[in-house]
Amino acid sequence: MKKEINEKILLVGCQLDEDDLRFQYSMKELEELSETAQGEVAAILSQKRDRIHPSTYIGKGKVEELAALEEEFEPDIIIFNDELSPSQIRNLSKELNARVIDRTQLILDIFAQRARSREGKLQVELAQLQYLLPRLIGQGTSLSRLGGGIGTRGPGETKLESDRRHIHRRIDDIKKQLQTIVEHRERYRERRKKNKTFQVALVGYTNAGKSTLFNRLSIAESYEENQLFATLDPMTRKMVLPSGYFTLLTDTVGFIQDLPTSLIAAFRSTLEEVKEADLLLHVVDSSNPDYHQHEETVESLLNDLGMDGLPVLTVYNKRDIRHPDFVPAGGADQVLVSAIDSDDRKRLLLKVEDIVIKQMDPYHVLVPASEGKLLSQLKNETILKKLEFLEDSQAYEVIGYHLEDHQIRGSIKKFQK
Structure with a gap:
């Protein structure tokens, strides 16, 4: 099997009013997420601010510092520790050569790798498309850099920016498919409920x-x-x-x-x-x-x-x-x-x-030895605390607990002590 080449990553975080420890954990988690997505973190840049910079997330001086780091490490991708607005991504992309993605895109990418079932894949695709849609407006050529690698797996690989109508149609289509799966699961759940x-x-x-x-x-x-x-x-x-x-x-x-x-x-x-x-x-x-x-x-x-x-x-x-x-x-x-x-x-x-047991009802019954089917049911569908054969009455003394409203309640009523 061909080993995947890890993409080189720069991480960027902005610390607002949260304590140092919480911010460090958040950045550490971003690093772990990057490694989970098969990336290799080359450097981390962070800044303390009162609020996020509306147009570039970090301050102007820090953007210049980031550009210098980019020149030094030549990363494939720069990941920011928050969800960036479409304009922030656009402005940062003008200043930087590497692909710019945010924490949300990174998580969506990992989900795209991990989804195995049809439903999981559809749900990831839906979330990716809903994330992409507002970020396509006015981006023109900047999105044509979506080639492959972290942040582009799943629908990002197709040139969806060329046709927003196509995205809307796909979103509607996925929602219909998911609704069918949900209905199927509900029927299955009802059956389980009925079987208590x-x-x-x-x-x-x-x-x-x-x-x-x-x-x-x-x-x-x-x-x-x-x-x-x-x-x-x-x-x-x-x-x-x-x-x-x-x-x-x-x-x-x-x-x-x-x-x-x-x-x-x-x-x-x-x-x-x-x-x-x-x-x-x-x-x-x-x-x-x-x-x-x-x-x-x-x-x-x-x-x-x-x-x-x-x-x-x-x-x-x-x-x-x-x-x-x-x-x-x-x-x-x-x-x-x-x-x-x-x-x-x-x-x-x-x-x-x-x-x-705390969520169950207790029962105490004498079940004749001839009632084999009921005894088997009690063993499988209730929690037994005592099952003892009494020679003199040729019956089993059974003490246990059953779920409230379980159909077995009716069967044992006539043997109740």
Whole structure:
């Protein structure tokens, strides 16, 4: 396989009123995003300002400094740590020779690389087109430099600037296709609801270790890599609790600070899957010095998506390499684990089972030995705490918990003690 040649990158950030540490983390994240997109960071330029410069993002003197850095390092691409306006991109492109892109374009590019399912690819393309559209107006020849490489994967490679009507038509077409997929998923979800299956969803900041947990807690193969946005498409698999009870576990796309609004909108339908969950496992990377900020970002995005009312168990992951300053937030619904440690995973599953039981109704029945089908159902569809054969009555004493409104309620009513 031919090894991809890494593009050389200059990073540019503008620090406003946020504290130094927060700004450093944001720039570090931009560097990680650039590496995830197969880029190589040659130099970083930053400036402290009261506000963003309306026409060039950074001040005039800094633009000159950037031009000098460009001459020294000869980068292929210059990436800015915020979303640039169309006029800022235009003005900067006049002063610089390398391609100018922003954080949003970089994230969209990574999503374009990562999307595997048809829906994921359509959602990325939609977000890219919606981002591109206002940036085509009056740009003329400047966009003809879109050749290939970071920030141009996906629809950026086609010369879409020649026909804005084509973009509008494509956007409408994608929206129709996505609507069909959403309707199909809704029908599938309704079926799952009818079958009363307990649903658990993994959420968390990108690279917190959700896919690693997902692969080890379920019977699955989700892409697992120490990279930002390793998972883009949601995946649902069976997860078996210690009692033998089956639940469904969904892995989702990682959240990120300053996630482009077009992407939140595009992935809303994907995250609808999370809305249906009975429990969220919020995975937090305890080895990351900025873990607290990551927690807040995810909580705020869940809030924006109307999912703040769902029960949450916070899973502090990477216990084995946790940061020396790490202190878990207070509260009972949290657990500190390492996804690669089997004892930790057992502890996590027991904790999940306790939460599941709290959302269930208890039952105590004597089921005749002849009722084999019902006994089998109780084993598979409820959480059993006791199953004992009583010689004298030739029946099984069964104590357990079932989901409220589960159809099994009617079957066991006549055997209730």
